[in-house]
Amino acid sequence: MKVLFGVTVAILGAAACGSSDMMNPGDDLPAVARVVPAAEATGVDPAAPIVVQFTHAMMAGMEQYVALHVGETPAGPVVDGGWTWSSDRTVLTFVPVVPLQSSTRYTIHLGGGLRDSLNREVNHGACAAQGGRTTTSGMMAGSGMMGGGWRHSNGTYGMLFSFTTA
Secondary structure (H helix, E strand, O other): OHHHHHHHHHHHHHHOOOHHHOOOOOOOOOOEEEEEOOOOEEEEOOOOOEEEEEOOOEOOOHHHHEEEEEOOOOOOOEOOEEEEEOOOOOEEEEEEOOOOOOOOEEEEEEOOOOEEOOOOEOOHHHHHHHOOEEOOHHHHOOOOOOOHHHOOOOOOOOEEEEEEEO
C-alpha cells in the first residue's frame, strides 16, 4: 500500500505544474533551477534573501512578472521591494523595502509568461521538482496580474512557491 501511495503522490506531483508542457528528454527549455527559500520551508529568516535561479538567461524585463505576496495566493498583498538580476540574468534576487514579518506565510509568484533570452516560455513541468504549484485563474481574482506576462500558453498563470518565516 505504501508503494502505491508513493507512486500516486509522485505522479500527482509531476502533473501539478502542468502536464501539457512537461520537459521531454533532449529538450533544452528554460526552467526554474532553484528557489530560496525552498517551497514549503518553515522557520525562514525574515532577513534572508529571496532567490530564484533559472537554467537559462532570462529576457530583459521579466522581473516585472515576479512578485512576493503575503499569504498563500496571488490575491494577497504584494511585498514592496525590488527584484534584481545577476550579471548573467540567470539569478533573480528580491530585497524587500522592510524585513519580512515574523511567523508569516509568503508566496513567490512566477508569472506564466516568463521567457528566456531566446523568447522561449519557462517550462512549468520542471517546477514540480522545486515544489511549485500551478497558479489557476481562480487564484488570480483581485490580483491585477492577468496580462500577457502573467499567463502561460497552457492557460495557467505561472507557479507559486510558499514559505513561512520564523
